[in-house]
Amino acid sequence: MEKAKESKKYGEFLKHHRLTSGYATQKVLAEKAGLSTATISKIESNYQCPEPRTIQLLSEHLHSTNFEELMKAFDYPSTLSDSGLRVDYPLFRRIDTYISYRDQIRQLENNICIYQELISQQPDCIFKESLMKNLNQTISDLEIYKQKISGIEKELRNAGVQFTPPR
Numbered sequence: 001m002e003k004a005k006e007s008k009k010y011g012e013f014l015k016h017h018r019l020t021s022g023y024a025t026q027k028v029l030a031e032k033a034g035l036s037t038a039t040i041s042k043i044e045s046n047y048q049c050p051e052p053r054t055i056q057l058l059s060e061h062l063h064s065t066n067f068e069e070l071m072k073a074f075d076y077p078s079t080l081s082d083s084g085l086r087v088d089y090p091l092f093r094r095i096d097t098y099i100s101y102r103d104q105i106r107q108l109e110n111n112i113c114i115y116q117e118l119i120s121q122q123p124d125c126i127f128k129e130s131l132m133k134n135l136n137q138t139i140s141d142l143e144i145y146k147q148k149i150s151g152i153e154k155e156l157r158n159a160g161v162q163f164t165p166p167r
Contacts, residue, residue, distance in 0.1 A: 011044040013073045018044075020064035033057040049074050053096055067093070091159055094152055101149045108142040 018040075023029040026040040034057055042048035050058070055074060059067035115135035119128060 009046070010049060010074055011046040014040075014058070015044045017062045017065045017070075021062045023061075029058075029061060032061045052076065052092065053100075056093060056096060091156075091161070094155055094159075095161070098149060098152045098156065101145050101152065105142065105145050105149065108138055108145065111138050112142065 018026070018029050021029075023032070026044065027037045029035075030037040030040045035054065039048070039050070039054065043050055043054075052071065055070045055076075056067060059065070059070050062070070065073075112135065115131055115138065118125075119131050119135065122128070125131070
């Protein structure tokens, strides 16, 4: 891990907004944001500068600031001055969501294979009904994520993002 620039005082900024948003401890914010307490501690001690995905998770729970302010505070500029390009943070978040959903779909597809294998290997298992229920729920969840990702793909194409979806 790379030590964050001390002069930026990333940690003080996060700690201020954690406390202002009503989170008395790092642990409470970490649990709400789905992060580890160690991650919050490393950021607040200026030891780790968070990735944009972590900043997004934090912004959803820090009510005294927002995603854009956090991105700037952690030295992710709103403009790329060297190239003159503007960063479209809402689009950036949609791409990040797309990646997250793709990961979730892969996991669900893997789970379906596991359930199918378990069911086929032990057709008379006393847990077969439970396995079938879990299989059906996982298939249902997979279809929901596929619908969500289809909508995001349309949004990204409409925004001019060129990509080749997997499969």
